[in-house]
Amino acid sequence: MKKLDFGLYVITGENYHPGRTLEEVMREALHGGADIVQLRHKTAKKDELLEKARLLRRLTREYGVPFIVNDDPELALEAEADGVHLGQEDGGWREARERLGPDAIIGISTHSLEQALAAEDAGADYIGVGPVFPTETKPGRPAVTLEYVRQASRHVRIPWVAIGGIGPHNAQQVLGAGATRLCAVSAIVGSASPAQACRELKAMIAAARGRRNGQAYEAGRELAAARAAGETNGWAAAAVDIVLNGGPHRTAAGTLERLVEERGLSGRRIVAEADGQIVPREEWSRCRLRRGMAVELVHFVGGG
Ligand SMILES: Cc1ncc(COP(=O)(O)OP(=O)(O)O)c(N)n1
Numbered sequence: 001m002k003k004l005d006f007g008l009y010v011i012t013g014e015n016y017h018p019g020r021t022l023e024e025v026m027r028e029a030l031h032g033g034a035d036i037v038q039l040r041h042k043t044a045k046k047d048e049l050l051e052k053a054r055l056l057r058r059l060t061r062e063y064g065v066p067f068i069v070n071d072d073p074e075l076a077l078e079a080e081a082d083g084v085h086l087g088q089e090d091g092g093w094r095e096a097r098e099r100l101g102p103d104a105i106i107g108i109s110t111h112s113l114e115q116a117l118a119a120e121d122a123g124a125d126y127i128g129v130g131p132v133f134p135t136e137t138k139p140g141r142p143a144v145t146l147e148y149v150r151q152a153s154r155h156v157r158i159p160w161v162a163i164g165g166i167g168p169h170n171a172q173q174v175l176g177a178g179a180t181r182l183c184a185v186s187a188i189v190g191s192a193s194p195a196q197a198c199r200e201l202k203a204m205i206a207a208a209r210g211r212r213n214g215q216a217y218e219a220g221r222e223l224a225a226a227r228a229a230g231e232t233n234g235w236a237a238a239a240v241d242i243v244l245n246g247g248p249h250r251t252a253a254g255t256l257e258r259l260v261e262e263r264g265l266s267g268r269r270i271v272a273e274a275d276g277q278i279v280p281r282e283e284w285s286r287c288r289l290r291r292g293m294a295v296e297l298v299h300f301v302g303g304g
Pocket residue numbers: 009011038040070071085086087088089090107108109110127128129161163183
């Protein structure tokens with residue numbers, strides 16, 4: 001069965017980061033924990049779109065997360081994306097499924113419960129629920145408000161993601177209304193630190209999921225379950241070459257937490273750094289190892 005397991009969905013929006021490249025910004029978002037990425041660009045020409053799609057395909061493979069193309073199933077095929085996202089006005093849902101096949105991820109935007117149920121029937125793998133709040137990214141589209149989020153949480157059976165005007169400043173309201181997945185453009189790619197914006201949103205999602213399960217959130221638990229299935233985040237963790245304590249090291253650990261285990265250092269007093277930044281222990285399970293990452297594991301030996 002197709003696995004679709006994500007908390008934070010990040011969509012590109014190049015108008016929000018003048019002076020910074022798509023690669024730079026999306027790499028930061030992936031570094032901060034984006035679980036799924038969509039290429040959305042409403043004005044670029046075909047060749048330019050293909051170039052962007054190929055870039056994002058390469059980056060998302062590096063981080064082991066799915067890659068979705070907005071609006072265009074043919075571009076999705078050409079760029080070897082994992083799927084396509086289509087809106088109510090885009091139509092062509094069934095044709096997209098025929099063209100991309102049963103394993104492709106097909107997402108559909110919905111703005112009411114009626115549309116959500118129709119998208120489920122049409123075989124969507126996930127739906128967008130929004131815009132929850134008014135947003136400059138989709139001007140003129142009326143907000144569906146938290147009321148539709150509450151309805152989705154009660155009635156939608158397939159994965160659904162809240163979208164529209166969402167950022168760290170208001171995510172709590174959306175999660176409180178029952179969302180367990182969030183999607184954002186401007187709050188992430190327009191932020192001074194896309195990685196930090198992602199980390200904040202991921203921490204809020206994790207906490208909300210933990211509260212929903214009626215237990216304190218234990219960061220390692222989700223990963224342990226995924227690991228038992230031989231996967232990370234539902235997607236195979238590929239081996240990457242990192243720089244560990246100054247030397248080359250190839251690992252399929254996937255995350256900092258697993259790397260610590262792999263080195264036989266679990267339970268020891270460790271300070272971990274990734275690319276020069278100290279990573280707090282509670283974030284190790286969410287810190288994905290990527291090619292070329294410089295990791296320092298400093299192990300304190302007992303004594304005074
Ligand atoms: C995850 C997600 N949800 C909603 C949309 C919006 O799709 P659509 O309504 O087709 O609008 P455009 O993005 O094409 O302007 C989306 N792209 N992704």
